[in-house]
Amino acid sequence: xxxxxxxxxxxxxxxxxxxxxxxxxxxxxxxxxxxxxxxxxxxxxxxxxxxxxxxxxxxxxxxxxxxxxxxxxxxxxxxxxxxxxxxxxxxxxxxxxxxxxxxxxxxxxxxxxxxxxxxxxxxxxxxxxxxxxx
Amino acid sequence: xxxxxxxxxxxxxxxxxxxxxxxxxxxxxxxxxxxxxxxxxxxxxxxxxxxxxxxxxxxxxxxxxxxxxxxxxxxxxxxxxxxxxxxxxxxxxxxxxxxxxxxxxxxxxxxxxxxxxxxxxxxxxxxxxxxxxxxxxxxxxxxxxxxxxxxxxxxxxxxxxxxxxxxxxxxxxxxxxxxxxxxxxxxxxxxxxxxxxxxxxxxxxxxxxxxxxxxxxxxxxxxxxxxxxxxxxxxxxxxxxxxxxxxxxxxxxxxxxxxxxxxxxxxxxxxxxxxxxxxxxxxxxxxxxxxxxxxxxxxxxxxxxxxxxxxxxxxxxxxxxxxxxxxxxxxxxxxxxxxxxxxxxxxxxxxxxxxxxxxxxxxxxxxxxxxxxxxxxxxxxxxxxxxx
Ligand code: SF4
Ligand code: SF4
Numbered sequence: 001x002x003x004x005x006x007x008x009x010x011x012x013x014x015x016x017x018x019x020x021x022x023x024x025x026x027x028x029x030x031x032x033x034x035x036x037x038x039x040x041x042x043x044x045x046x047x048x049x050x051x052x053x054x055x056x057x058x059x060x061x062x063x064x065x066x067x068x069x070x071x072x073x074x075x076x077x078x079x080x081x082x083x084x085x086x087x088x089x090x091x092x093x094x095x096x097x098x099x100x101x102x103x104x105x106x107x108x109x110x111x112x113x114x115x116x117x118x119x120x121x122x123x124x125x126x127x128x129x130x131x132x133x134x
Numbered sequence: 135x136x137x138x139x140x141x142x143x144x145x146x147x148x149x150x151x152x153x154x155x156x157x158x159x160x161x162x163x164x165x166x167x168x169x170x171x172x173x174x175x176x177x178x179x180x181x182x183x184x185x186x187x188x189x190x191x192x193x194x195x196x197x198x199x200x201x202x203x204x205x206x207x208x209x210x211x212x213x214x215x216x217x218x219x220x221x222x223x224x225x226x227x228x229x230x231x232x233x234x235x236x237x238x239x240x241x242x243x244x245x246x247x248x249x250x251x252x253x254x255x256x257x258x259x260x261x262x263x264x265x266x267x268x269x270x271x272x273x274x275x276x277x278x279x280x281x282x283x284x285x286x287x288x289x290x291x292x293x294x295x296x297x298x299x300x301x302x303x304x305x306x307x308x309x310x311x312x313x314x315x316x317x318x319x320x321x322x323x324x325x326x327x328x329x330x331x332x333x334x335x336x337x338x339x340x341x342x343x344x345x346x347x348x349x350x351x352x353x354x355x356x357x358x359x360x361x362x363x364x365x366x367x368x369x370x371x372x373x374x375x376x377x378x379x380x381x382x383x384x385x386x387x388x389x390x391x392x393x394x395x396x397x398x399x400x401x402x403x404x405x406x407x408x409x410x411x412x413x414x415x416x417x418x419x420x421x422x423x424x425x426x427x428x429x430x431x432x433x434x435x436x437x438x439x440x441x442x443x444x445x446x447x448x449x450x451x452x453x454x455x456x457x458x459x460x461x462x463x464x465x466x467x468x469x470x471x472x473x474x475x476x477x478x479x480x481x482x483x484x485x486x487x488x489x490x491x492x493x494x495x496x497x498x499x500x501x502x503x504x505x506x507x508x509x510x511x512x513x514x515x516x517x518x519x520x521x522x
Contacts, residue, residue: 085183085394085406086477089310091459092318092469101459106477124311126185126396126473127406128237 002053005076006060007133008045009069015043017066027051027059034076034117035134044134046076046117073133075112077122083129084108090121090130135172136417139499142176149493151176155483156327156413156424163425172421177490177497178413180332180424181346181482182324184474185396185404187308188288188359190226191244191385194280195255197221202267205259209243209274216257220265224285227395227405241395241405244284247276248348249390282385284347288358290409292330292376293365293433296321296451298468301439306400310473312438316463319435319470324479325428325453329411330379332424334371338414340500345381346410346486349392351495352383362510369430370423373450377504381409392482408478410486414497429454435463443512 010019015038020031029051036045049056063070086108090099098114099121101107110130122130145151152175154162159178163171193214195204207216207223211231214223229240243253258269276282297309298319305312310320325331333339343354358378365372392408415421433456434447451461457476460467489495 083394085475087184087475088472089320090471092320092471093311093313106475106480108477120311123399126310126398126404127394128397 001050002056003048003050004056005073006047006049007071007073008047008063009042009071011042011067012040014066014068019063019066019068022062023049023059026062027055029055029059035119035132037134046073046132046134075110075133076115076117077110077119077130077132079110080129080131083127084125085127085129087126089124089126093121093124095120137176137415139414139416139497142414143496145176146490146496147493149491151490153177153179153487153490155480155487156180156332157480157483159424160326160427163421168418168421168425172415172418175415175421178332178415178424179410179483179486179490180324180327180329180413181408181410181479181484181486182290182328182474183392183406183408183478183482184322184324185308185398186286186289186407186409187228187404189244189284189286189405189407190224190240191247191282191284193223193225193282195221195223195274196278196280198267198270198272200267201265202257202270203259203262203265204257204270207255207257209253209255210238210246211254212239212243214240228403230403236400236402237397239395239403241403244385244405245390245393245395247282248385248388248393250276276386284352284381284383284385284388285355286381286407288360288378289381289407290329290358290411291323291378292334293328293372293431294322294375295447296433296435296456297438298435298448298463299439300437305438306398307438308398308401308404309438310398310471316466316468319451319456319461319463319468320473321433321453321456321470322473323431323433323453324474324476325431325457326426327476327479327483329409330377331371331426331431333411333413333420334367334423334426336377336504337423338416338420338500339379339411340503342498342501343411344495344498345383345412346408346482346489347381347383347388348385348407348409349389349485350383350385350387352381352409354379354500355382356380357504357508360510361505361508363505363507364509368432368450369426371426371431373432374434374447379504392478408482410482412486412490412495412497427454428452428457
C-alpha cells in the first residue's frame with residue numbers, strides 16, 4: 001500500500017465527471033478529498049490516494065488522459081520561511097502535530113507527512129506565513 | 135562589588151566589556167554563584183519579539199508646491215492622523231484600510247516603509263492663505279520624507295495573562311486563535327529573556343534609556359499607557375500584566391526582520407517588534423534580578439469566553455511549563471502556543487550583545503525614573519458632575 005498527495009486542476013466541463021468514483025471502482029483506491037475549490041473557471045482539489053503503487057500510477061494516467069492536470073505534492077501547505085517568525089501560534093492549533101518547535105533552536109518546522117490539510121493553522125498564523133498549495 | 139555606568143561605558147568603548155544575554159548568564163550563575171558572576175559580567179542583554187499593538191509612526195512628508203495643510207491623510211489607503219501641523223501625520227499600527235477586509239493596515243504600511251518600499255500618499259485639506267492647495271496624490275518612501283520615527287505608547291509589557299476558551303466556539307482574539315472547550319492555551323512573553331522581567335522594579339530602565347528597537351536604536355520615552363505597579367508578585371516579578379513602556383526610535387536603521395505586520399484574523403492588526411534592553415550589572419542585586427528563570431515566572435490563565443474586564447484567573451502557570459508545549463488543566467493535557475517568538479527574542483538579545491561588545495552601543499543612565507507606584511483606573515460611565 002502506498003499513500004500519495006496530489007493537486008488536481010480541471011476545466012469547467014469536467015466538474016461533473018465522476019472522476020473519484022472511477023478511481024475507487026477501477027483502480028481500487030481510497031480517495032481522500034482534503035480540499036476542493038470549484039468555480040466557473042474550473043476547479044482545484046487536494047487529494048490523497050491510497051492503494052497499490054501500480055494502481056496509483058494507472059489512476060494518474062487515467063486522470064491525465066481525461067485532461068485533468070495532475071501534480072504530485074510533497075506537502076499540502078507551504079510555510080514562507082521569510083515571513084515565519086517562529087512564534088509557535090500554529091503549534092497548539094494543529095490537530096495532528098504537523099507543526100513543531102525544536103526544543104534547542106526554538107524554530108518551528110512543518111512536517112508534511114503528518115499534515116491532513118485541515119487548514120486550521122492558516123488563519124491562525126499572525127504574519128500570514130502559511131498558505132495552501134491549491 | 136559595585137560598578138557605575140561610567141565604568142561600564144569606559145569598558146565598552148575599550149571593547150573590553152563582558153556581555154551575556156539573560157539566557158546565557160543563567161548558566162554562569164548556576165556554576166559560579168551570584169557573587170562571582172557579578173564580578174565577571176558588566177552587562178546582560180534582554181530581548182523580546184512580540185505583538186506590540188500600541189505602536190505607530192510620526193511622519194513628516196515635506197512641503198509640496200503650492201503647499202498643503204494635509205488634513206486628511208492616507209497611506210496605501212490606510213488613514214493616518216493629520217490633526218497636527220501641516221504635513222505631519224501619525225500612522226497607527228492597528229488602523230485598517232477597510233473595516234470589512236481586515237487584512238491590511240497601518241502595521242503593513244510601517245513594515246513596508248522600513249523595507250524601503252514605495253507608499254501611495256493621498257491627502258486633502260481645507261485651504262488657507264498659508265496652505266492654498268486642496269489635495270495631493272503622490273508616492274513617498276523612507277528616502278523621500280523628512281522625519282519618520284516610531285512612537286509607541288504601550289510596548290514591552292512586563293508580563294501578560296495567558297488565554298484559553300471554555301466556550302463551544304473558536305474565539306479569534308489578540309491572544310490568537312483559541313479553540314473551543316479549553317482546546318489550547320496561548321501566552322505572550324519572552325519570560326526569562328524579557329526586558330522588564332529582568333529588572334522588575336525598573337531600577338536601571340527609565341526615561342532616556344537607549345535600547346534596541348526594531349533592529350535599530352531607540353529610547354525609552356515615557357511610562358507606557360496602562361503602566362501599573364499593583365500586580366501581585368512571585369519570586370520578585372509580577373504575575374500578569376504590570377509595567378509597560380512608551381518607546382521612540384528612528385524608522386531608518388530598522389529592519390523588516392524585526393518590524394513585522396501581524397494579522398490576528400477576525401480581531402485586527404498588530405505590529406510585531408523586536409525590542410532589546412541592556413541591563414547594567416551595577417551590583418549583586420542587579421545580578422540577582424537577571425537570574426530569574428522561566429520556572430520562577432508565573433502568569434494567570436484567563437478564560438476569554440468571559441467577555442468582561444473582570445476575568446477571574448483559572449490558575450497560575452510558569453513559563454517553564456508553558457514552554458514544555460503542554461499544561462495540565464482540569465485533569466487534561468492542553469497544548470500551548472506562544473505568540474511572541476523566543477527564537478527572535480534570542481536573536482535580539484544576541485545582536486544587542488554584539489553591538490555592546492564591539493563598542494557601538496553604550497549604556498545610558500535614566501534621565502528620570504519610572505513611577506514607583508501607579509494603579510490602573512477603569513472607565514465608568516459617569517455624569518459631568520461625577521468626574522470633577
Ligand atoms: S504561526 Fe506562523 S509565524 Fe508563527 S511559527 Fe507558525 S508559521 Fe511561523
Ligand atoms: S493544515 Fe491542518 S494538519 Fe496541516 S499543518 Fe495546518 S493545522 Fe496541521
